[in-house]
Amino acid sequence: MTEAPRAASPAPAQPVAYEKPQPVVDPGTKPFWDAAREHRLSIPRCRACGQHHFYPRELCPHCHSDDLEWVDASGKGEIYSYTIARKPAGPVFAADVPYVIAMITLDEGPRMMSIIVTPDVEQVRIGDRVSVLYDDVTPELTLPKFSLDKA
Amino acid sequence: MKREAVIVGVGDVPLKDGRVVGGGSVLQVQARAAKAALDDARIPMRDVDGLLVAGLWGVPGPGQLASVTLGEYLGIFPRFADTTNIGGSAFEAHVAHAAMAIEAGYCDVALIVYGSMQKSERSRTLGGRPPVLTMQFENVWGIPQPVGGYALAAQRHMHEFGTRQEQLAEIAVATRKWAALNPAATMRDPLTIDDVMASTPISDPLKLLDCCLVTDGAGAVVMTTADNARAHGSRMIHVRGYGEAHTHWSIGAMPDLARLTAAEMSGRRAFEMAGIDHSAIDVVECYDSFTITVLMTLEALGFCKPGEGGAFVSGQRTAPGGPFPLNTNGGGLSYCHPGMYGIFLLVEAVRQLRGDAGDRQVAGARTALVHGTGGTLSSGGTVILANH
Numbered sequence: 001m002t003e004a005p006r007a008a009s010p011a012p013a014q015p016v017a018y019e020k021p022q023p024v025v026d027p028g029t030k031p032f033w034d035a036a037r038e039h040r041l042s043i044p045r046c047r048a049c050g051q052h053h054f055y056p057r058e059l060c061p062h063c064h065s066d067d068l069e070w071v072d073a074s075g076k077g078e079i080y081s082y083t084i085a086r087k088p089a090g091p092v093f094a095a096d097v098p099y100v101i102a103m104i105t106l107d108e109g110p111r112m113m114s115i116i117v118t119p120d121v122e123q124v125r126i127g128d129r130v131s132v133l134y135d136d137v138t139p140e141l142t143l144p145k146f147s148l149d150k151a
Numbered sequence: 152m153k154r155e156a157v158i159v160g161v162g163d164v165p166l167k168d169g170r171v172v173g174g175g176s177v178l179q180v181q182a183r184a185a186k187a188a189l190d191d192a193r194i195p196m197r198d199v200d201g202l203l204v205a206g207l208w209g210v211p212g213p214g215q216l217a218s219v220t221l222g223e224y225l226g227i228f229p230r231f232a233d234t235t236n237i238g239g240s241a242f243e244a245h246v247a248h249a250a251m252a253i254e255a256g257y258c259d260v261a262l263i264v265y266g267s268m269q270k271s272e273r274s275r276t277l278g279g280r281p282p283v284l285t286m287q288f289e290n291v292w293g294i295p296q297p298v299g300g301y302a303l304a305a306q307r308h309m310h311e312f313g314t315r316q317e318q319l320a321e322i323a324v325a326t327r328k329w330a331a332l333n334p335a336a337t338m339r340d341p342l343t344i345d346d347v348m349a350s351t352p353i354s355d356p357l358k359l360l361d362c363c364l365v366t367d368g369a370g371a372v373v374m375t376t377a378d379n380a381r382a383h384g385s386r387m388i389h390v391r392g393y394g395e396a397h398t399h400w401s402i403g404a405m406p407d408l409a410r411l412t413a414a415e416m417s418g419r420r421a422f423e424m425a426g427i428d429h430s431a432i433d434v435v436e437c438y439d440s441f442t443i444t445v446l447m448t449l450e451a452l453g454f455c456k457p458g459e460g461g462a463f464v465s466g467q468r469t470a471p472g473g474p475f476p477l478n479t480n481g482g483g484l485s486y487c488h489p490g491m492y493g494i495f496l497l498v499e500a501v502r503q504l505r506g507d508a509g510d511r512q513v514a515g516a517r518t519a520l521v522h523g524t525g526g527t528l529s530s531g532g533t534v535i536l537a538n539h
């Protein structure tokens with residue numbers, strides 16, 4: 001038998017560290033994360049075929065042109081599918097259970113995975129209209145999450 | 152005269168409660184499976200000149216150069232190597248690639264082998280991969296991997312087609328009935344639809360008993376020419392058709408969450424090559440990482456129409472004694488699932504076609520369809536095998 005571990009002593013008053021996975025930003029994705037920090041949802045649009053895409057790529061996945069530009073999306077969309085995580089993706093998400101992960105079809109066309117911020121996970125449905133909100137989780141990182149318009 | 156590539160040997164290692172009996176490193180268990188398959192083929196290891204492995208041993212360094220590492224360990228010098236890793240369907244692709252290499256005269260004896268000790272090593276978690284490159288847009292959200300991606304597909308399938316969770320549960324129950332007939336299966340106790348429905352919710356709508364097992368395991372397949380098979384007195388199984396495809400890795404890039412596009416592509420090609428239609432298939436071994444995987448695969452391969460998978464599996468139609476024998480070893484849901492399962496689909500199909508399947512033998516099985524799915528519904532590999 002070993003002695004039960006003691007609870008850690010209370011942390012000194014300082015901001016709680018953000019321990020969840022953070023994107024390893026690279027040159028191809030930096031404009032998206034930089035824009036998020038400014039509370040903009042910036043996604044690539046192809047000048048050749050006119051279609052948007054997400055996540056950002058070097059070539060348009062629709063027509064393979066390299067003539068791309070970054071544009072601000074409306075931040076509006078609808079839920080294409082979702083799952084309620086009843087078990088966390090690792091211990092750092094344990095306190096969030098249950099939480100809603102959704103594939104959102106942006107009004108511009110592409111799909112984006114994000115979190116649906118809601119007080120009641122059971123009310124989420126496919127087809128629900130959603131709007132972006134910005135969660136400044138660290139001074140350097142802002143996560144674009146979504147909330148239900150019907151709430 | 153054209154060389155015909157055939158399967159001449161299959162092997163695996165004994166499991167008890169999901170662990171390799173006697174334990175071992177991931178290289179040891181692959182060597183045992185390889186020896187079992189070569190003994191079955193009556194072909195010596197020294198004749199192996201093609202080695203096909205998918206790796207994924209969780210070992211930095213050696214795990215990344217899987218063919219050269221395993222070739223060295225086995226004491227062979229292959230002149231054809233294929234380390235295609237498209238997920239759990241890699242081994243169906245390996246059969247296709249080995250067949251092409253053998254028929255082109257590029258190698259004579261091909262060994263396909265896989266092993267994992269993930270249960271014994273406790274190396275599996277729901278946590279994701281590092282949030283780099285394409286993964287930075289998914290793993291930051293805490294999506295449980297890989298179940299969350301399959302859950303998103305299941306939810307969409309239910310939305311579009313009215314598929315019910317009870318219909319997914321039918322698959323788990325039928326598969327368990329097959330496992331009860333397989334002494335090597337990890338989970339053999341009877342299961343009811345209510346049991347599945349009441350099991351621990353993981354990622355809605357998928358529950359614990361919709362999910363494959365986490366076990367150890369190792370398996371191997373040996374292929375050679377029909378002429379060489381005759382020379383060795385091997386029991387040969389013919390490769391009638393094959394196809395492969397992949398469409399995405401991130402679940403966010405899946406073209407349609409309610410349709411398994413990769414399986415549609417690979418299945419169509421395999422059927423065209425075989426020159427047969429669905430009525431000629433006597434037994435189906437299809438990847439069952441999750442119950443939804445099976446449902447979407449049956450639709451994509453054309454055994455039923457899109458959206459009709461729920462009705463197709465209802466009433467225990469895929470269970471022993473039913474009209475559609477499916478996953479006759481108990482599948483990844485109840486037999487074993489060592490990270491990548493596709494090799495065991497091939498092993499079971501060959502045993503069925505040889506009449507070696509014991510209590511679970513499908514009477515008169517002459518033609519089998521094997522379909523692997525890898526990643527998050529990302530890749531498909533279809534192989535059609537026959538004993539005539």
Ligand SMILES: [Zn+2]
Pocket residue numbers: 046047048049050051060061062063064065
């Ligand atoms: Zn374009």
